[in-house]
Amino acid sequence: MGDKHILEIQDLHVYFRVYEGISYVIDGVSLYVGKGERVGLVGETGCGKTVTVKAVMGILKIPPATISSGEVYVDGRDILTMSPKELLQIKGTEISMIFQDPMSALNPVFTIGEQFYDVIRFSQQRFNDRENISRYRIRKKMITALEEVMLPDPVRIANSYPLELSGGMRQRVLIAMALVNNPKLLIADEPGTALDVTIQAQILDLMSKLVENKGISVLLITHNLGVIRETTERVYIMYGGQVVETAPTNILFDNPKHPYTQGLLSSVPRLTGSEFAEGIPGTIPDYIKAPSGCRFHPRCNYAMPICAQKKPPLTMIESGHYVACHFYAKPGGQDE
Amino acid sequence: MKNNQKVLLSATSELNTTGWVMLKDKVGRSWYRFHRNAISIVGASMVILVILLAIFAPYVTPYPHHAGPFTDLPNAFQPPSKSHWFGTDEIGRDLFTRVIFGYRISLILAVIVLVISVPIGVVLGLTAGYFGGRIEAIIMRATDVFLALPPLVMALAICAAFTPTIEKAMLAIASIWWTWHCRLVHGITRSIKTEEFVQASRVIGNSHFRIMFKDILPNCISAIIVKITLDAGFVILVGAGLSFLGLGAQPPKSDLGTMISYGAQYLPMKWWTTVFPSMAILFLILGFNLLGDGLRDMLDVESEGI
């Protein structure tokens, strides 16, 4: 297991120690990203997607958080058991991440060039690539990266401060920084949310093109369903710290099975049709006194008694399409 | 709509809503944040100890009458012993008793200075930060002028202009201390002024006055409290400095600074006359500093989290 996938998370459990007690946020999340695949991770605020990704990147604040069980394999290696030194080899080089708000991800008091320089230099240092460490070569690499993200006049951009650039340009810079070391996996956390929709469309187009050209795998995290539909091949839906449904993107949108997915899709305002969005009654679960069994059951129209007792297993609907819901669970025997 | 309402109401019925329970919850949370920092507990204990000693001075000290006019020359300059824990001073008074009574003066000094200067500083800071423009310029430039001069020097100048007493020393320090709080509150006000809830307040129809005191001031309170705690130590130090120079409390009052001043001439032979009052000041100021740090952690709601 883990050879064909660039990222594989198996049964991850994460909890936090807070004033009121223990908050069991991530309750058995499993997912994978294959080589060259573009996978989406969808969930609303509080579903745990950011915590999951932070656990993968190793940037969770360890107390108060604790990874209580589970494995995370990057290209076959279990990174949760790695030493910090070994982890350093991977962060930024094999896995790269783009954060949500391009303004806060860039340091306002340094120029783009200076920040870029650090990114490249540290990765070269890690690989003891002495000859490529010269300023000249680094600069060349940086200009090439900036050109690749279609930034006009890369030299001027390199000498500018983040505040002098527009949101769209900053996001392109971040993408360039994330891709310059040719990572195998790119994790993008809400890459278009802070941008206007026309600029977001450009950025997503760009990302798709780059990813295709370089064969990079992408894990795209967002709550924007439209973005998922247009840019991913497979998608995971998260709710309450669990994966509730996963399928190839088209299939999920045409044939959502989990009540939460259905509720979510029906809440999205559309460009066509005349029904008004409904929303999902209730609120997200309290992770300290989490609902027993299926964490969605208090809000579910189809809830049955078993839903409050037992956590539903992932049931296969068809190839590649799995739902964690008792409504679809086959009696006696679950598939994976 | 009804379905939503039902779900919402059932979810909220489990929440603690009565006033008393919520207060307990709030105190509990604050304590949780506070006590994780061991140093702040130490600081708090130190300060509380000193305050209690000062309040109950006549009852906890072995020779309360030594605090005032009293002489016992044969007993002068006794080194620390079982009957005199800190020894005696140059006219035979028990040093331990005088140190504890000295704490009284220091604490009263801190209280009076802060009670006068903090409200003035806060109001001026709010006004300057909120209105901006010329008002801000006038107030802040005045503040800058006062801040440019070291507090001790300023207080010295003021005190020396009149016959020195402890009360004049307090007023002198208060007259320059407001500037720190003015600047602090001014900074916070300026940043909060642009927040949406202030704009929303304007849209609702709140007057400038109400916005300043009901919207902006509550956001400054935690910073002010932390600053007051850290200030207390510094004010006491300045007060002791003034007394040391003879401009504060006059003998026979037992003031820590005066004690150090008198005892300094007898170093290093009669070391206890200087060392113990100095350590007493150190103890109190250290306590305030540690307490202030702990309070800052406790009141800083934002830093808690995942």
Add this chain to the structure above:
Amino acid sequence: MNNTLLSVENLVKYFPVRGGFLRRQIGKVRAVDGISFNVEESEICGLVGESGSGKSTVGKTLVRIYKPTGGAIWFKGRDVTKLTKENLGFFKKEVQMVFQDPKSSLNPRRSIKSTLEDPLIIHRIAQNRSERERIIGNLLQMVELSPTYMDKYPSALSGGQRQRVAIARALAVHPSFIVLDEPTSALDVSVQAKIIHLLRELQKEFHLSYLFISHDLSLMRTIAKRTAVMYLGRIYEIAPTQELFANPLHPYTRTLISSVPIVFKEEQQVKPMNQSRVGEIPSPVNPPSGCAFHPRCSLADEICTQKLPELVEVMPGHFVRCHHVSFNMPSVK
């Protein structure tokens, strides 16, 4: 139904850009550069645009957070730009606002009760404390929150709940017109649906008029009766919402619609094809000459760089500001 509640005439708002040693004015941000529109009684009017379009500034100028640089705002027949402080009381009871970010539009140091009490105290809506509590309880129930929430602080509430409180605050004075500045942009989509539903119910129940400002076109479709498209301080198209989506005329509107990531297959057909997606949004400090969209427009030619087109009614109720469109479609007389 046909009474015009609010009429905006050529509204202009510039912000000075200060720089240099003495902070002199070295330029101006033309945030709003000549906006005119009407809102009827009990109507929901939508204002859509991206960053730099000035839509938020329009909203804030309407509620007097900013003072207009020019133009007139007529509310119930009175020009409110000329109101003095004393007369503003009436205006504040009629026109209210709901802000975008629920995290920052409620004072984190005040309980919900304290926040909601303000309008009641200022406008003397309640006589005493218990009366105020009763009213606050009612307000919270109107926005589908339990009255027990009044003793809580904003940090204990979720984004959706805070936004409900913000709506309750706006309703406290019984306004007739509410400006909603991106009220759901910071919320998840399922919460957004509930808030929009609430807003629609409230509008029906209290016969309110809304100016609904948003960057989300699909959202506009579900709530606004008429929609205006703003770009760099001006309205470039305004039409009944159905009509705007069925028949988008202005190139910018078409670009906007084509940029919306779609969720359902049916939506793909609605999207205009072959729309140019290039170019950055220019800065309002230095807007392009003539028609501000010309640097990004595939139809642009000489006249577009020189002359700002007029807003012309090319179909009943459907106005467009574009040389090419109005050339090809003679205006309705």
